[in-house]
Amino acid sequence: MMLATEHLIIAPILIPLIAGALMLLYDESQRKAKLGISIGATIALLFVAIELLNRSKGSPLSGGNEISFYLLGDWAVPFGIILVLDRLSALMLLLVSLLAIPTMIYAGANWHKQGQHFNSMFQFLLMGLNGAFLTGDLFNLFVFFEVLLAASYGLLLHGSGQVKVRAGIHYIAMNLAGSLFFLIGVALIYGVTGTLSMAHLSQMVVNIPESERPLFHAGAAIMGMAFLVKAGLWPLSFWLPITYMASAAPVAAMFSVMTKVGVYVILRLSMLFFGLGAGASAGFGAEVLIWGGMATMVFGMLGVLGSQSLGRMAAHLVLISSGTVIAVIGLALSGGGTSMLSGALYYMVSSTLATATLFLLIEPMSREEGGIAAMLALTADAYGLEKDEDEDEEVGLAIPGTMTILGLSFGVCLLVLAGLPPLSGFIGKVAILSGMLGVGGLPPYLTWTFLAVLMISGFATILGLVRIGIQTFWASDSKPPKVLAMEFAPVILLVLFIAAITVRGDSVLRYTDATSRALHDPLIYSVGVFSSRQTIGTEEDE
Amino acid sequence: MEIVLSAAIGVFAGSGIWLLLRPRTFQVIVGLILLSYAVNIFIFSMGRLTIGKPAIMPKGGWVNAAEYADPLPQALVLTAIVISFATTALFLVVMIASKGLTGTDHVDGREPYRSGETK
Numbered sequence: 337m338m339l340a341t342e343h344l345i346i347a348p349i350l351i352p353l354i355a356g357a358l359m360l361l362y363d364e365s366q367r368k369a370k371l372g373i374s375i376g377a378t379i380a381l382l383f384v385a386i387e388l389l390n391r392s393k394g395s396p397l398s399g400g401n402e403i404s405f406y407l408l409g410d411w412a413v414p415f416g417i418i419l420v421l422d423r424l425s426a427l428m429l430l431l432v433s434l435l436a437i438p439t440m441i442y443a444g445a446n447w448h449k450q451g452q453h454f455n456s457m458f459q460f461l462l463m464g465l466n467g468a469f470l471t472g473d474l475f476n477l478f479v480f481f482e483v484l485l486a487a488s489y490g491l492l493l494h495g496s497g498q499v500k501v502r503a504g505i506h507y508i509a510m511n512l513a514g515s516l517f518f519l520i521g522v523a524l525i526y527g528v529t530g531t532l533s534m535a536h537l538s539q540m541v542v543n544i545p546e547s548e549r550p551l552f553h554a555g556a557a558i559m560g561m562a563f564l565v566k567a568g569l570w571p572l573s574f575w576l577p578i579t580y581m582a583s584a585a586p587v588a589a590m591f592s593v594m595t596k597v598g599v600y601v602i603l604r605l606s607m608l609f610f611g612l613g614a615g616a617s618a619g620f621g622a623e624v625l626i627w628g629g630m631a632t633m634v635f636g637m638l639g640v641l642g643s644q645s646l647g648r649m650a651a652h653l654v655l656i657s658s659g660t661v662i663a664v665i666g667l668a669l670s671g672g673g674t675s676m677l678s679g680a681l682y683y684m685v686s687s688t689l690a691t692a693t694l695f696l697l698i699e700p701m702s703r704e705e706g707g708i709a710a711m712l713a714l715t716a717d718a719y720g721l722e723k724d725e726d727e728d729e730e731v732g733l734a735i736p737g738t739m740t741i742l743g744l745s746f747g748v749c750l751l752v753l754a755g756l757p758p759l760s761g762f763i764g765k766v767a768i769l770s771g772m773l774g775v776g777g778l779p780p781y782l783t784w785t786f787l788a789v790l791m792i793s794g795f796a797t798i799l800g801l802v803r804i805g806i807q808t809f810w811a812s813d814s815k816p817p818k819v820l821a822m823e824f825a826p827v828i829l830l831v832l833f834i835a836a837i838t839v840r841g842d843s844v845l846r847y848t849d850a851t852s853r854a855l856h857d858p859l860i861y862s863v864g865v866f867s868s869r870q871t872i873g874t875e876e877d878e
Numbered sequence: 879m880e881i882v883l884s885a886a887i888g889v890f891a892g893s894g895i896w897l898l899l900r901p902r903t904f905q906v907i908v909g910l911i912l913l914s915y916a917v918n919i920f921i922f923s924m925g926r927l928t929i930g931k932p933a934i935m936p937k938g939g940w941v942n943a944a945e946y947a948d949p950l951p952q953a954l955v956l957t958a959i960v961i962s963f964a965t966t967a968l969f970l971v972v973m974i975a976s977k978g979l980t981g982t983d984h985v986d987g988r989e990p991y992r993s994g995e996t997k
Binding site for chain 2: 475478479482485486489493496497498501502504505506508509512513515516519520522523524526527532
């Protein structure tokens, strides 16, 4: 039994790897079996994530932060690759598995028939995501990034077609160049410090000699570029709307967590390397994150207002969401206080769930009118011209009351993304703002600029989404689209998740609060990781 | 040796970036390959440049750091080569698919000029 609990940390990487590899043995005609395996694997992932989340809370004895670790190859700490589980990674693991189950079910309705090996690639994507959240080693992070990117290339192209291939070329070229940046950054950091372990680095940052420090900063900045490309920071984000629009609905829903990988790494590394205790390096890059994040919010906002289709709008909403979190990370780096970051984590979870729901809603919403329901203005009265041709081919249970359920789910997304009460988006934004205003550790002009941008972006979200909502649900008099139960179930599941984090808002916020406090004290992480030395046998100590 | 190595990295990176910004997919992919060469040599050089030094620990377990080549960047570079090779191959496939689907090798999937105009 002892063995099993110890090895649970690597389970989020192994489960999708094995499931994905297993499904390669089945050919495309055995879709039911494949779907069964992948749903089974994602449910197993969910249970593992919940268990790991509970473990990361630790006991009062350990100060409420339990850093668990898994030594790959059993090397002593700074030398080998290590998997580290703390509160933040446990939270991200849970978010991924919460998203994976509904998207998997949704894809089972229709999408996975459009190409080969959808389920396997999906599992490999999960493996890359989970690995990136768990690893405590910079180069290993690169490897997991490549795993998730390789899977995402395949998923983006799933279903083929001109639009996807065209978007795919840009996406792949962008990410290949990004990976090279990542490598240059890692190499520079290794050249200066001689280590790649995040925990070790965070302890070494203070003692880097002054002559070498600019080199270390350059390495971190170049590496940061790679993550900011993934996170979609403003000048680096032009690939994102096109890519997300081109990808299939369940893929886009899963991609909405992929921007959060970039955000996660930025958060993790800047808090470890450039936190308040980092001496001369403290707060490095904070301005870039603050202003870049706000520029991203403004860009996303303009995109939402200017979008003619729901897909493009949802992609820009992803930008607003990650821009907000990045700006808050920057503010936290320059002393914005812990409760603000805690609010941002909560906001990140709820907005990721909401954008994923929106991506899943897009396709059913625009189905009846041949894909133009969401088009506005000039084309508005032209709908109904084209019938969906493959509608007859669909098998499965179509349920009544379609428009009602679609409309209600859409309303939930709107409320969350715009940050209106009573749902979780409101709680998240209030937590960010009250944390920021309550601590008051920031210059006033920053506080008020951020507040204004956050408010206006919420307002723009309302405008954009309501416009589309009216067009689709009220002004449309055609008969409701046929939507399969297998497409409804995931949407409802996601809405239930949103409802759950709203109702249990206090316990989620308590969790993110402790997470944020732990992030502000990098010693918790590094000491936790180095404590693994004591657990190894004595002969390895020398 | 430093001069030669840094010149090589510089030439690879410079031509790689220039090609990366060109409009044809073939140029882009060659640019990416050249860039990855530059990055690989760069990673390698981060282990400090040494000639004729072993990267393996002698028996007994103690090494004189000055008489020793750092084996870690060599391992990193090996991983980086394999990964960039694989992803470049994948990009090549997408590139060919794009040529097949759109009938052009332009990165945007369409020619910037109309058929009547000269290029």
